[in-house]
Amino acid sequence: MIEHELTVSNRLGLHARATAKLVQTLSAYRSSATLTAKGREVNAKSIMGVMLLAAGKGTQVRLRVEGEDEDRAAEAVISLFERRFDEDS
């Protein structure tokens, strides 16, 4: 299992478009993934779950990935957060 602390740093936060990207990214991997923020843990592969976090800019989230391809899955998510979901260009 891999755990990683992330900060939502794109301007709009985990809104629909960013959430869609996150879910689409994760859908390519078999591992299960959750995000925890504000004391709530949600399925990171569920767009509804992630949107329900209502994580705006600056929110700290904990990513937890578990499964056969957890390394690559976690890496993909971390990179997505670091790239600010490619939206600030």
Place this chain on the structure above:
Amino acid sequence: MRQEFNGHGASRGSALGRARVRLPHVLEVVEEHIPARAVETEVARLHAAIATVRSEMFALRERLHGALAHEVGEFLDLHSLLLDDPELLQGLDELIRTGRYSADYALRLQRDRIASVFQTMDDAYFRSRVDDIDQVIGRVHAALHRHDAGMPGVAGEILVTDNVAPAEIAQLQAQGVMAIVTTTGSVLSHSAILARSLHLPLVVGTPQAMQKINDGDVLAVDGASGRVILEPDAADLRAHRARVRELARERKQLHRLRREPTRTLDGVDVKLYANAESREDVAEAHALGSAGVGLYRTEFLFLQRNELPDEEEQFRVYRDVVLGMTGRTVTIRTLDLGADKADRTGLALRDEPNPALGLRGVRLSLARDGLLDAQLRALVRASGYGPVRILLPMVSTREEVRSVRATLKHVTAELRAQGHEIAENVPLGAMIEVPAAAIALPAFIGSVDFLSIGTNDLVQYLLAADRNNEALTSLYTPLHPAVIRLIRDVIRQGQKRGKPVAVCGEIAGDPHFAPMLLALGLTEFSLHPATLLEVRRTIRHCDHARLQANAAALLRARDRKGIETWIAENAPSVG
């Protein structure tokens, strides 16, 4: 009391029937329980509805290109993801299984549950996402009822609504809707184009219709003139009957043309190929006496799924198309995917800044390992069952053709070595839709066996005008001297080198343009089966030699108006 509304005729045809007024969808469901033994059936019913919505959204997405796809597509993507959301689905299944609620009520409960959480959010943006969830759940709810025999049917009725989505049109027709009247909309919309191709009468832009017409009122609709009559009187009914007789006579005459050759008055034979993407299209293409399939789109095999189709799956689909055409040529286009089409395989790049100019068509096939190999192997294997031609989309350079040619040669040798029964030679052709390919054609025509001009994209790229940009509707037109000249040049090059040239864009399927294309030297059309007989009828009334003689005047036309005048002057009288 008789009343008359004048809208815009968007799709020909006449209908007389009772009005069905559709108000915007509202989810009003009462609490409903089901017996334990019905639980699994109910879950299955829900999942079938979800699958219906998924394919509807897919169909809608398929019809979108360019800028519109970028805007609408983003919502569709979000809605597709919501539809497949594990939380949403599990919640619904649980409600049905443990709560023993009907699928309808489970939807309602789930919607309220999610909405209540969203509504407590501080962020207005997140609060408003309830709208997306409502839309998705509303669609599923509507789909649940579409197949119910008990639902007050719409067969024989005329739908009066604010607007109609392209994805709904085919379904409404299948349900028996005879005509559609909308308060908004345009004659040039995708819905209108689709209604025309399905021969479903459509009148758009009648703002008063929703206020004045009530459920059950009798309406007479004329999709040609755009006139809608509420409570028609005796004279109206007479006029309606006359129009219906006229249309029936026309249809009957058209129907007779199924077994007739597509030959001009002076004996020039023209090949009408069909564009197809489904089993139904192929069957219809065969029944209408088409020369074969001129464009079989393979995208549907790749969209809406998480894993790529393997060689075996592709092979079976291609083989069935070939078998369905019983020896007539089948032209199959390799994957034409770009960032403007949703796929979940991770194949196409997402969010390219300009998908129309991006990694798409043959560019994508060459960029992804194994993709082209598997498709070519499947195609060559299908050639063992009947004549197959391979068509490459978005070709812009000679290298692309040569690169595919090398792979084709390689897989052919491999398949032979493996003992597969395949054709001696599978022709390889290029779509001409990138202006560079049309202009530099002499440089690579030696590397291809045939050509197909994709006018929809060629016009868009040549005129730098997005076909879906409403502000450019007068600019986006094949009736531009540059387009006419380029089409003529490509046809001539093909003739000179003995390579067949077809046109497979929308203009090939519109009878108005047939004389113009014949004048430019075209003898192969590839078009949707829906208008094949109309185009055949027009061609049968054309004098090929006279059109050829008038071609010079067409090429001298200096603007759209000049070309339109030529078309009007050269239109054959079809009676």
